[in-house]
Amino acid sequence: MxxxxxxxxxxxxxxxxxxxxxxxxxxxxxxxxxxxxxxxxxxxxxxxxxxxxxxxxTDRDEFVYHEMVAHVPLFTHPNPKSVLVVGGGDGGVIREVLKHPSVEKAVLVEIDGKVIEYSKKYLPNIAGGLDDARVEVIVGDGFMHIAEAVNEYDVIMVDSTEPVGPAVNLFTKGFYSGISKALKEDGIFVAQSDNPWFTPELIRDVQRDVKEIFPITKLYIANVPTYPSGLWTFTIGSKKHDPLAVAPERFHEIETKYYTPELHTAAFALPKFVKDLTI
Known part of the structure; x- marks a missing residue:
């Protein structure tokens, strides 16, 4: 044995x-x-x-995070054609983005090329979309890419680690201002914003900073077992489109394991101690 x-x-x-x-x-x-x-x-x-x-x-629970990062903003936007993913070198968010037929180009900017290399080798079910013809992969600094972009993207997704190491700058008000500039006039962005059990002040700070820039700012949640506490939050900032006012006909059928149109709305129903962090 x-x-x-x-x-x-x-x-x-x-x-x-x-x-x-x-x-x-x-x-x-x-x-x-x-x-x-x-x-x-x-x-x-x-x-x-x-x-x-x-x-x-991880192989087992990755779909939760990647689906919730991608599909909430993409179904909120009426016609997302140009999408940027900052971080996310494993390719999971890109895989979900490509499920939307309106997307003509998806740009991935990952600072560490080794993440891309090893994800393709050991996580092919997650990273397979990185070789799609609609995808441009850039090994570089997402902060600088945002700083140099103007009125370029319909949707921007920030798939970062926690605010340590190379991801520190991705949790600053200056970065969110740069995102607003890089988005088109009706653009939307979403970022993972950690968990309410161990990092409540981080969520409060992100919500405050994003609200000063985006007229529509909301927090939503999902269950990711391998992330701290299992309860994970995402902050969405939108110039025009409300994620809670998506017309039913805008939802089209895609293959998912976690996200559904019903969950799209339900994810914004927050426990009170989490909702209090958004005030």
């Missing part, structure tokens, strides 16, 4: 709390130019991408 590898990995989500996985195999473990990158195999969640000791995505 084959004995399992007795190697356990713990992501310390706070100083006093962590989530632990048994690791069966380590495919890659490398200090890239920007961060510590590991690609490992687990029984419980399959292949797992770790950056600086934090779980970024």
């Amino acid at each position: 084959e004995q399992k590898l007795k190697l356990w990995f713990t992501e310390h989500q706070t100083e006093d709390y962590g989530i632990t996985f048994r690791v069966n195999h380590v495919y890659e473990s490398e200090q890239t130019e920007f961060q510590r990158l590991e690609m490992v195999e687990t029984d419980e969640f399959g292949t797992m991408l770790l950056l600086d000791g934090m779980v970024m995505t």
Whole structure:
């Protein structure tokens, strides 16, 4: 009988709390130019991408995050043709973006090329869309790409890590102002904004900063088991279109595992302690 590898990995989500996985195999473990990158195999969640000791995505639950980042803004916008994804080198958000036939071009700007390389190799079900003809992949600084873009995108999605390391600048008011400039006159953006249990002040700060720039600013939630606390938030900023006023005929059928038109609305129904962070 084959004995399992007795190697356990713990992501310390706070100083006093962590989530632990048994690791069966380590495919890659490398200090890239920007961060510590590991690609490992687990029984419980399959292949797992770790950056600086934090779980970024897994085979088993990746669809929740990627679907909710992509489909909420894309169904809110009446005709999204040009889409930018900042970060997200694993390709999961791009995969979901490409399910929308109106999208003519999707640009991915990922600062760490190793994330793209290893995701294509070990997470093909997530990264497969990166080779699509509609996709332009840029290995570079998303902050600078935004700063140089003017009236270029219908939808911008910020698929970043937590605000540490290379992602620090992606949680600043200046970055949100740059996003507004890079968007067209009826553009929409969405960013992951962490969890309300361990980082409530981060959510409060993001909501405050985005509200000063976008007339329609809302918070929505999803359940991602491998992220801290499992309860994850997303902040959407829109110049014109309200995600809670999408006409029923705008929803078209796509293949999903988590997102539905009904959930599109329900995700904005917040527990009171989370809603209080938006005031």
